[in-house]
Amino acid sequence: MSLLTVGSVAFDALETPFGKTDKIIGGAATYITLAASYFTQQNNLVAVVGGDFPQEMIGLLEEHGVDTKGLEIVQDGKTFFWSGKYHEDMNTRDTLITELNVMEHFDPIIPDSYQGTEFLMLGNTVPATQKLVIERLAKRPKLIMLDTMNLWMNIALDDLKAVLKLVDLLTINDEEARLLSGEYSLRKAAKKIMAMGPKTLIIKKGEHGALLFQEDRIFFAPALPLEEVFDPTGAGDSFAGGFIGYLAATDDISFDNMKRAIIYGSAMASFCVEKFGTERLVNLSKEEINARVQEFVKLASFDIQ
Numbered sequence: 588m589s590l591l592t593v594g595s596v597a598f599d600a601l602e603t604p605f606g607k608t609d610k611i612i613g614g615a616a617t618y619i620t621l622a623a624s625y626f627t628q629q630n631n632l633v634a635v636v637g638g639d640f641p642q643e644m645i646g647l648l649e650e651h652g653v654d655t656k657g658l659e660i661v662q663d664g665k666t667f668f669w670s671g672k673y674h675e676d677m678n679t680r681d682t683l684i685t686e687l688n689v690m691e692h693f694d695p696i697i698p699d700s701y702q703g704t705e706f707l708m709l710g711n712t713v714p715a716t717q718k719l720v721i722e723r724l725a726k727r728p729k730l731i732m733l734d735t736m737n738l739w740m741n742i743a744l745d746d747l748k749a750v751l752k753l754v755d756l757l758t759i760n761d762e763e764a765r766l767l768s769g770e771y772s773l774r775k776a777a778k779k780i781m782a783m784g785p786k787t788l789i790i791k792k793g794e795h796g797a798l799l800f801q802e803d804r805i806f807f808a809p810a811l812p813l814e815e816v817f818d819p820t821g822a823g824d825s826f827a828g829g830f831i832g833y834l835a836a837t838d839d840i841s842f843d844n845m846k847r848a849i850i851y852g853s854a855m856a857s858f859c860v861e862k863f864g865t866e867r868l869v870n871l872s873k874e875e876i877n878a879r880v881q882e883f884v885k886l887a888s889f890d891i892q
């Protein structure tokens with residue numbers, strides 16, 4: 588089944604307790620499409636970059652089977668730039684700089700060959716752009732999943748609420764779930780958020796795993812305890828890419844299959860954080876992914892007599 592991803596393609600500058608990077612390649616859609624590339628063959632991208640974005644990186648996405656026909660290059664514009672600083676716990680971070688640049692007024696054009704996509708991943712970007720993409724699809728996808736962040740809740744809440752009405756699944760972190768709902772209890776927050784539109788909700792809790800909510804059902808997936816975490820940037824996006832990539836590959840959006848997908852997503856996130864930026868995600872094998880998934884199975888299974 589085909590997957591269409593929309594979202595930021597970016598330059599990131601990161602600071603972690605282990606070191607600092609200047610400008611490396613990042614962006615929600617970069618991580619999502621790379622992670623999804625291990626599952627789905629039809630991996631289409633709609634995004635925008637400036638003329639400063641390196642051609643080699645577009646080549647790298649293409650080597651991973653990502654179709655970049657929908658990647659607009661604004662020659663005289665600058666690529667979206669984000670800078671963040673991680674706290675000592677590596678689980679929380681502060682945004683230092685967000686420069687929307689070419690992303691601010693992006694007019695997402697959907698190539699004809701992307702029409703009819705069955706799975707749509709609206710990665711983190713301007714909520715009005717996410718909505719435009721849905722409106723520009725001739726046929727409603729089987730599953731529309733959306734990721735967003737606190738920035739948009741603070742500066743574009745009405746636009747965000749409008750697009751939430753149109754999606755099937757929302758993925759946000761625990762802090763954002765509390766901000767969006769005004770509830771501290773994640774169970775109460777989930778109820779309120781699902782009433783805003785998405786029938787399914789994933790609340791990510793960083794190194795503490797993720798919760799999947801649908802109607803009155805809940806499933807919990809752990810994160811793999813790793814000895815070393817170098818850079819958590821992109822973990823949420825790699826998670827989303829693995830999750831929706833697995834759903835697209837298996838063409839099954841039942842709750843039970845989402846439980847499996849959440850484990851594949853968590854496995855991709857666990858790889859992502861092992862190195863800086865996208866470094867670890869570009870060199871994976873199917874065997875490594877399957878072995879990692881088995882570690883999750885061992886981690887979370889038990890017998891009760």
Ligand code: AMP
Pocket residue numbers: 595597598599612613614615669685711712713736738819820821822823824825
């Ligand atoms: P994650 O660590 O999975 O939450 O995502 C990190 C990625 O999100 C980075 O590579 C950033 O470039 C990207 N990002 C940060 N802020 C924004 C934003 N406001 N809109 C879109 N993408 C963003």
